[in-house]
Amino acid sequence: MSTNYDITKTLDVTGESCPMPVIKTKSATDELAEGEVLEVLATDAGSMSDIEGWAAGTAGVELLDQIEADDVYKHYVRKTA
Amino acid sequence: MMGGEPLDSGDSAAPADTAPPTDGATEAELRARIDTLQERIDDLESAVETDDAEAPKKLTIIATQGTFDMAYPPLILASTAAAFGWDVVVFHTFWGLDILHEEKSKTLKLSAVGNPNMPMPNALAALPGMDRMATYMMEKRIADNGTATIEELIELSLDSGVDLQVCGMTADLMGYEAADFYDGVTLDVGAATALQHMAESDVQLLV
Numbered sequence: 001m002s003t004n005y006d007i008t009k010t011l012d013v014t015g016e017s018c019p020m021p022v023i024k025t026k027s028a029t030d031e032l033a034e035g036e037v038l039e040v041l042a043t044d045a046g047s048m049s050d051i052e053g054w055a056a057g058t059a060g061v062e063l064l065d066q067i068e069a070d071d072v073y074k075h076y077v078r079k080t081a
Numbered sequence: 082m083m084g085g086e087p088l089d090s091g092d093s094a095a096p097a098d099t100a101p102p103t104d105g106a107t108e109a110e111l112r113a114r115i116d117t118l119q120e121r122i123d124d125l126e127s128a129v130e131t132d133d134a135e136a137p138k139k140l141t142i143i144a145t146q147g148t149f150d151m152a153y154p155p156l157i158l159a160s161t162a163a164a165f166g167w168d169v170v171v172f173h174t175f176w177g178l179d180i181l182h183e184e185k186s187k188t189l190k191l192s193a194v195g196n197p198n199m200p201m202p203n204a205l206a207a208l209p210g211m212d213r214m215a216t217y218m219m220e221k222r223i224a225d226n227g228t229a230t231i232e233e234l235i236e237l238s239l240d241s242g243v244d245l246q247v248c249g250m251t252a253d254l255m256g257y258e259a260a261d262f263y264d265g266v267t268l269d270v271g272a273a274t275a276l277q278h279m280a281e282s283d284v285q286l287l288v
Contacts, residue, residue, distance in 0.1 A: 015227045016227045017226050019164070020229055023160055023163075023237065023241070026165075043227075050161075054164065
């Protein structure tokens with residue numbers, strides 16, 4: 001994994017299913033300061049499209065990366081405003 | 082062409098320097114009109130941008146069903162829309178009120194009879210205890226799947242600013258009191274208010 005960003009905080013929502021990963025991602029992002037990066041660990045396959053869609057439709061967040069590895073979906077979200 | 086002026090001679094094609102009809106207005110007046118129009122265009126464009134980028138979307142759901150399975154769709158959509166920053170209203174009426182009823186929401190039943198997804202004929206499904214069994218099976222699946230409970234989704238919705246509304250008329254009809262409902266719900270809402278929210282919404286759903 002090529003990270004050119006520092007992870008500020010990790011949110012573990014493994015074992016939780018729709019809609020919790022995206023909702024908890026939103027709450028965790030609210031608590032970040034501008035420029036900080038949230039890592040989200042999920043096992044819900046739907047989190048890939050949910051978090052992508054949420055980031056696209058939400059002002060002040062940027063989806064940096066989404067990675068699937070060993071049945072865990074990792075999402076990296078930067079707060080931009 | 083025979084006789085008269087040829088139709089498409091160089092003279093009759095509008096040359097670039099021919100001024101359009103001016104209705105007798107002076108050049109200064111025309112410039113003023115253009116400036117006024119330009120301001121109007123700027124105003125309208127910025128209004129459109131505001132609509133697209135800043136005004137949050139709005140979702141209104143009318144929740145009419147009080148079975149275990151039918152409680153989920155409105156709550157999942159409402160809490161997710163709130164995470165998207167949308168304004169969300171859920172108007173609960175008739176059996177949908179049971180979702181907001183603190184006691185009843187914990188004992189909502191899945192109906193085994195008439196449910197095409199039940200692996201049993203209706204004659205069996207109608208036997209005593211079958212609804213309870215079907216509900217138990219579904220609850221177990223939900224726990225195994227890591228799906229949130231109805232109670233968790235209600236708390237989550239209220240915490241994230243979803244307006245969970247109780248229809249006043251049907252609450253009276255069902256004999257429910259204000260104290261029966263979760264704290265934080267909006268009581269005594271009428272059909273006119275529900276319609277107003279629907280009219281203002283980008284998405285309206287009846288569940």
